[in-house]
Amino acid sequence: MNGLLSALADVVFPPVCVHCRGLVEDSGFRSLCACCAREIVPAGGPPERPGPDQAFGRGCAAVMSRGPARALVIELKYHRGLHVLADMGEVFRKSAAVVECARGSILVPVPLHPRKLRERGFNQSALLAEALAAAAGGGATLAHLLRRTVDTPTQTALDRPGRRANLKNAFALAGGRRLDPRQHYILVDDVFTTGSTLDSCARVLRRAGCLNLDVITFGHG
Numbered sequence: 001m002n003g004l005l006s007a008l009a010d011v012v013f014p015p016v017c018v019h020c021r022g023l024v025e026d027s028g029f030r031s032l033c034a035c036c037a038r039e040i041v042p043a044g045g046p047p048e049r050p051g052p053d054q055a056f057g058r059g060c061a062a063v064m065s066r067g068p069a070r071a072l073v074i075e076l077k078y079h080r081g082l083h084v085l086a087d088m089g090e091v092f093r094k095s096a097a098v099v100e101c102a103r104g105s106i107l108v109p110v111p112l113h114p115r116k117l118r119e120r121g122f123n124q125s126a127l128l129a130e131a132l133a134a135a136a137g138g139g140a141t142l143a144h145l146l147r148r149t150v151d152t153p154t155q156t157a158l159d160r161p162g163r164r165a166n167l168k169n170a171f172a173l174a175g176g177r178r179l180d181p182r183q184h185y186i187l188v189d190d191v192f193t194t195g196s197t198l199d200s201c202a203r204v205l206r207r208a209g210c211l212n213l214d215v216i217t218f219g220h221g
């Protein structure tokens with residue numbers, strides 16, 4: 001029934017590309033036209049490291065955060081476009097490095113502050129972690145190990161030292177959670193920019209005994 005309803009919905013409201021607003025046909029995606037889908041640039045190497053004192057090991061992004069890939073993130077985060085998650089999962093699935101890294105691991109989404117979560121209605125990192133777990137073929141599990149204790153002002157206007165200061169002690173281990181040092185943990189976020197947020201989260205997990213810790217993001221800023 002759901003399939004029939006969505007087929008009917010596609011006739012009444014044909015799917016529109018989140019990047020160019022053109023009609024989506026035969027692109028292999030629901031929210032990107034074939035032309036924009038071809039413009040997505042896979043992230044080549046690991047994201048730039050914030051410094052020698054980085055608290056996580058490998059960093060892996062699926063795609064470069066620009067053009068159509070950036071449009072998917074913006075649609076999800078700022079326009080409540082949960083329908084793009086299927087496409088973002090598909091992008092994860094196409095990244096062999098991401099799938100290989102995620103397989104068999106415990107995915108830990110970067111948390112939102114409860115106030116922000118109420119405002120937005122969802123945590124995009126948690127939804128992306130779910131999409132990633134599905135893309136990794138069921139060999140990865142999700143664990144909400146972190147909480148955000150400080151409602152930090154937006155990071156975008158700050159430089160790297162500013163971001164670090166802003167995020168100091170902004171995260172803590174969620175109540176009653178324990179880590180197993182034998183497990184491979186992966187922090188999941190939407191975009192890797194300076195790495196400051198991920199580094200702050202990584203420090204909390206390290207202090208809680210995590211030995212094997214990497215990072216996966218959808219985009220590399």
Ligand SMILES: [Zn+2]
Pocket residue numbers: 017018019020021022032033034035036037
């Ligand atoms: Zn397009």
